[in-house]
Each structure stands twice: as C-alpha cells, then as structure tokens.
Amino acid sequence: MNNITQFRPGCANYGCVKPVARIATSTTGIHKYRPVCGHCHKASYGGGKWAVGVTPVKKDFCENIDGRLGFTCTTTVINGCQLDNDHINGDHANNDSSNFQTLCKCCHAMKSKMEKDCNGTKKTANWQSRIAQKT
Numbered sequence: 001m002n003n004i005t006q007f008r009p010g011c012a013n014y015g016c017v018k019p020v021a022r023i024a025t026s027t028t029g030i031h032k033y034r035p036v037c038g039h040c041h042k043a044s045y046g047g048g049k050w051a052v053g054v055t056p057v058k059k060d061f062c063e064n065i066d067g068r069l070g071f072t073c074t075t076t077v078i079n080g081c082q083l084d085n086d087h088i089n090g091d092h093a094n095n096d097s098s099n100f101q102t103l104c105k106c107c108h109a110m111k112s113k114m115e116k117d118c119n120g121t122k123k124t125a126n127w128q129s130r131i132a133q134k135t
C-alpha cells in the first residue's frame with residue numbers, strides 16, 4: 001500500500017453525487033477513474049436502473065458529427081458501446097459536465113492520437129503528472 005492521496009472527483013452525470021468508480025491503479029500508485037460512479041456505469045449498459053433524478057451526460061450519438069475535432073464523424077452508431085464519455089480538456093480530475101463530450105471509438109482514438117505531445121507520450125501520462133502536481 002501507499003500513502004498517495006489523489007483527488008477523486010464526483011460522478012459526471014447530472015444529479016448524481018456519488019464518487020467515481022476506480023478502474024485501476026498504476027504501479028506508481030496513481031488511480032485511474034471512470035468518469036462516472038459504479039452505479040451509473042452499470043445502468044449505462046443495462047446492468048441496473050438509473051438512480052432517481054440522474055441524467056447521463058453521455059449522448060446517444062458522436063458529437064463530432066459537427067466536425068469539432070477538425071474532421072467530421074461518419075461512424076454509424078448502432079449501439080452505445082461504440083460511444084465514449086470524453087474529457088474535453090483531457091483532465092480526468094475535472095468531472096464538470098461541461099468538460100464532457102460524447103465521441104465514438106473512432107473519433108476518440110483520433111483525438112487521443114492528435115493530443116499526444118511532441119515527445120510522443122500518451123495523454124494518460126500527462127493527466128497523471130497533472131494530478132501529481134496538484135497533490
């Protein structure tokens with residue numbers, strides 16, 4: 001075990017006050033969280049009911065159909081499993097609903113590729129170091 005205290009944001013969904021669910025912990029002790037709580041995650045794939053008063057931030061289409069990423073989405077979405085909740089600014093500690101957009105897997109992969117910094121390091125490395133700086 002380690003003593004790293006890491007900010008754990010609240011669930012991104014409207015009306016939900018639960019803390020987000022943890023996906024994994026890196027070898028350096030940094031936790032990786034889902035954008036939503038465990039209850040909402042389950043509900044999103046039909047594994048349970050949405051809590052009363054909770055509205056998901058995730059939409060049922062890719063928001064890049066408006067070309068916001070610099071190209072226009074042409075993916076045909078037939079199931080919600082093709083869609084991701086994306087942190088717009090890449091900061092996984094910022095779970096404000098305004099920091100989310102819904103992207104299909106294709107567009108999300110392109111966004112991640114475009115956001116790699118000039119060293120070629122992945123975005124996840126960046127948000128982990130940003131969290132480390134905050135604590």
Ligand SMILES: [Zn+2]
Binds near residue numbers: 040041
């Ligand atoms: Zn929730």
Ligand SMILES: [Zn+2]
Binds near residue numbers: 063
């Ligand atoms: Zn898309």
